[in-house]
Amino acid sequence: MEDANLSVGYVAKRTGVKVSTLHFYEQKGLIRSWRNQGNQRRYKRDVLRRISVIKAAQRLGISLLSIHQTFLGMPNERTPDKKDWAQLSKRWQQQLDRQIHSLTKLRDSLDGCIGCGCLSMQNCPIYNPDDVLEEQGPGPVILDRE
């Protein structure tokens, strides 16, 4: 009963993502389905959780690729349980911690940095940060969408 076969439309409605997104996720190996007689996708109920985890992770800024990697470390056949998800939670939480730390340092540097005239390519602590952000590469971190 719990593994009832859900249609793609139902899953889309329940999770708030588009059908095309589900196709896309499947193609990327993030979710799985089987087909019914008429070649239509059917899902196990745990796909809902899976998708919500994907969405949660995306909110944390984790890429689909990275999510996929993480999922690979999870039980492939067995439906993942609380403990499995909790591990992901912990991992991503640590990443958040680092992110917060970096941004805080950045904010504190910013205080007076541009204003004080130090903003040159050579020695500005913002342009040349010495903390975690460096390791993360020059990736964008969206703050606003004006």
Add this chain to the structure above:
Amino acid sequence: MEDANLSVGYVAKRTGVKVSTLHFYEQKGLIRSWRNQGNQRRYKRDVLRRISVIKAAQRLGISLLSIHQTFLGMPNERTPDKKDWAQLSKRWQQQLDRQIHSLTKLRDSLDGCIGCGCLSMQNCPIYNPDDVLEEQGPGPVILDRE
């Protein structure tokens, strides 16, 4: 002397960005230049500061579009001074504050959220955050690049 004409190659070397990036920024209206006899770009020295500010802002996760908007509010003809840059600094710092606040709430929600089994589309505080992140839209915030 201070407004000496700098070549695109020099500016590229000094700022660490590629020549094509400077072309791109100019096309986007982020920087300006004039041409010499042979149709080659020349820059005022303050383009260096401008580019470092762009790069700093990008580290903060601000999009070029948003940077452009912000630049529009700056003195167009007069070379911007410390005070002008300091205003930008303040503005972006406030955005950082909000970002940090959001991430902190997110991290705290995450603590136990997935593990406790509440992660459903309807009531998970991560999937349905009630704070600033909501306003920011469903934008990615890159954490890692595995």
Add this chain to the structure above:
DNA sequence: ATAAAACCTCACGTTAACTTGAGGTAAAGC
């Protein structure tokens, strides 16, 4: 004076995470 380095424009390529559309099949409602 000539070769090498720097510069120019313009068009197309790149990545992520999707969305849209065309052309056709299956399932559901009445």
Add this chain to the structure above:
DNA sequence: GCTTTACCTCAAGTTAACGTGAGGTTTTAT
């Protein structure tokens, strides 16, 4: 039984922020 939804595949389009390469000109160095 017929029509409307729902679903299928596959190709191509979208956005941001550039990078790449071709084909040609200008500057600089020797």
